[in-house]
Amino acid sequence: MSISSANKKGRGRPPVGATPINVRFPPAELEALDAYIATQQEGEVTRPAVIRSIIRTFLADR
Incomplete structure (x- = not known):
């Protein structure tokens, strides 16, 4: 029995519509970022999520 290419999964991460x-x-800045993350009560707060939040806040204030 052969596997059709229509049933194969693609390799790598799926596209998310964002540019890395x-x-x-x-x-010192990384330590400050990690210290801020440690104070957060929400579930898992990641560095990328916090950085995106800081950028959104900065741009909204312009």
């Missing part, structure tokens, strides 16, 4: 960026943080 790579940002380097000095150790």
Whole structure:
């Protein structure tokens, strides 16, 4: 029995409609970011989620 290409899953992560960026943080800034994350009570707060939130807030104030 052969496997049809229509039934195969694609490789890699599925597209999400976003552009990845790579940002380097000095150790002191990364420590401050992680300290802020540690104070949050919500479920799992990730670095990318917090950075996106900070950027949204900054841009909304403009």
